[in-house]
Amino acid sequence: NAGVTQTPKFRILKIGQSMTLQCTQDMNHNYMYWYRQDPGMGLKLIYYSVGAGITDKGEVPNGYNVSRSTTEDFPLRLELAAPSQTSVYFCASSLSLALADTQYFGPGTRLTVL
Amino acid sequence: TQLLEQSPQFLSIQEGENLTVYCNSSSVFSSLQWYRQEPGEGPVLLVTVVTGGEVKKLKRLTFQFGDARKDSSLHITAAQPGDTGLYLCAGPSSNTGKLIFGQGTTLQVKP
Numbered sequence: 001n002a003g004v005t006q007t008p009k010f011r012i013l014k015i016g017q018s019m020t021l022q023c024t025q026d027m028n029h030n031y032m033y034w035y036r037q038d039p040g041m042g043l044k045l046i047y048y049s050v051g052a053g054i055t056d057k058g059e060v061p062n063g064y065n066v067s068r069s070t071t072e073d074f075p076l077r078l079e080l081a082a083p084s085q086t087s088v089y090f091c092a093s094s095l096s097l098a099l100a101d102t103q104y105f106g107p108g109t110r111l112t113v114l
Numbered sequence: 115t116q117l118l119e120q121s122p123q124f125l126s127i128q129e130g131e132n133l134t135v136y137c138n139s140s141s142v143f144s145s146l147q148w149y150r151q152e153p154g155e156g157p158v159l160l161v162t163v164v165t166g167g168e169v170k171k172l173k174r175l176t177f178q179f180g181d182a183r184k185d186s187s188l189h190i191t192a193a194q195p196g197d198t199g200l201y202l203c204a205g206p207s208s209n210t211g212k213l214i215f216g217q218g219t220t221l222q223v224k225p
Contacts, residue, residue, distance in 0.1 A: 004156070033212075040123065042202060042215035043157070058212060090156050097211055105156025 002026055004106035006091050012112045013081040021076040021109050023091030031094045032074040033058075033103065034066065036087040043090065049074055050097070081113045116141040118203055118216035126222040127193055135188045135219045137203030144206060146186045147213070148177055151200040193223045 007022045025032065030051045035043040045058030049068040063085055065077040074093075078085060088110050092103040121136045137146065145164040149157035161170050163179035163186060170177045174197075176189040190197055203216040 040217055042118075042217040043204075043213075044215075045212050048212065092156070102159045102162075103213065105158070107154065107156055 004091055004093055004104050006089075006106035006109050008109060009107065010110045012114060013078075014114060015081060015083065017081050018077070018079050019081070019111075021078075021089055021091075021111075023074045023076065023106060024072050025074075025091075025093040025104070026072065027093060027095070027104065028071060029093035029095050029104075030071070031097055032068065033092045033094075034064070034074070034076045035090045035092065036060065037090060037108075038087050046076065046089075078111075083113050085111065086113045087111060116143075116205075116207055116209075116214055118205060118214055120201075120203060120216035120219050122219060123217065124220045124222075126224065129195060129223055129225050130192050131223075133190050133193060133221070135190075135201055135221070136185065137187070137216050138185045139205070140184065141208070142183050144183070144208070146179060146183075146203055146205045148186070148188055149202040149204060151202060151218075153199075157200075157202055190221075193221075195223045195225050197221060198223050 004025045033048045034046040037043050044060045046064050047066040049055045055066050068074050088108050090108045091106045094101045094103045119138050147162045148160045151157040161177045166183045167181045168179045174191045178187050201219045204213045207214050
């Protein structure tokens with residue numbers, strides 16, 4: 001049981017390039033999330049999904065896209081990378097949206113846009 | 115907009131000292147969670163508090179939820195170098211149900 005896995009761990013992009021951050025969970029969780037973490041700013045929700053085929057915007061969705069074709073996978077797409085997207089990205093999953101439910105986080109992807 | 119403010123932002127102490135980290139809001143939260151994040155890793159849930167005035171203990175860590183459910187504290191007794199990390203509080207938005215995170219407290223415990 002690997003939990004939540006993310007690839008790649010590190011990536012450097014040039015302005016205007018595109019890339020997809022991969023996220024996979026093996027806990028059969030319906031809910032999945034993408035966050036970004038900037039120094040001194042905590043975690044901000046980018047997108048989330050409540051099940052295969054259903055996604056919705058979070059607090060900071062601009063410049064990103066997601067898809068959820070299976071329960072296990074929730075990739076995050078950056079179409080035209082900008083320096084403002086330099087951050088650490090975390091994928092998470094949970095069994096439900098219950099207020100006291102646990103979110104399980106992946107190890108993160110550190111992205112630098114130059 | 116609901117916000118969670120953590121203080122202090124940085125804390126550097128010697129092994130064996132006690133410390134308290136605070137998580138405050140002007141809004142009421144139905145529950146609050148505390149996470150610890152080690153360098154290069156994702157956050158890991160430590161505890162969830164759901165009742166005003168609730169106190170939970172996890173070994174040397176004591177978590178308290180304020181009576182009015184607007185604040186929480188994390189107290190560590192006799193800190194160890196293994197306690198080093200980023201501590202985050204989080205609570206569900208009353209509008210969206212999604213987690214709102216505080217900005218975090220970076221703790222360094224020196225041997």
